[in-house]
Amino acid sequence: MIEAVSPIIECLTSRVCPDCTSVCCINRHSDFDYSDNIFMSALNKEIPEEDPGVAATDPCRFLGRRGCLRERPERPYRCTWFFCSPLLEVIGEQMPLSDHRNFIEMLRKITELRTEMIRNFETVFLKPVPAMKNK
Numbered sequence: 574m575i576e577a578v579s580p581i582i583e584c585l586t587s588r589v590c591p592d593c594t595s596v597c598c599i600n601r602h603s604d605f606d607y608s609d610n611i612f613m614s615a616l617n618k619e620i621p622e623e624d625p626g627v628a629a630t631d632p633c634r635f636l637g638r639r640g641c642l643r644e645r646p647e648r649p650y651r652c653t654w655f656f657c658s659p660l661l662e663v664i665g666e667q668m669p670l671s672d673h674r675n676f677i678e679m680l681r682k683i684t685e686l687r688t689e690m691i692r693n694f695e696t697v698f699l700k701p702v703p704a705m706k707n708k
Contacts, residue, residue, distance in 0.1 A: 574679055574686070576645070578679045578680065582645070585660060593659070597655060597657050598635075598652070599629065599630055599631065600628065601629035601630070602649060602652040602655070603634050603635055603649060606649065606651070612650070612687065612691075613647070650687070654680065664676070
């Protein structure tokens with residue numbers, strides 16, 4: 574589903590991002606959190622090491638001249654699903670209503686499935702180990 578929605582987002586960001594005067598792709602969003610680590614492990618992908626020499630407010634370490642250097646499924650969640658005000662305006666004004674509804678439903682479903690995946694991981698891998706009884 575992430576790969577299906579990515580071209581839509583790329584099309585929208587190509588209209589907004591080139592003229593941006595306040596780039597939101599900053600380094601503090603490039604860190605992978607707990608749920609990102611679980612997701613990347615499920616994809617069998619390595620998690621990039623953090624770069625301590627880059628300030629939190631510097632441009633994102635994955636930001637290239639034409640946008641993100643990482644594929645959407647391999648980006649931190651908070652980064653890939655952040656929609657700034659100008660992008661939300663384009664989504665609201667230029668996307669036909671039925672496409673808008675489908676787009677929002679896809680984003681909702683991706684979030685729901687990701688949450689379920691994390692819950693399942695925690696249930697399987699983080700369940701308490703029963704105490705051993707002394708004989």
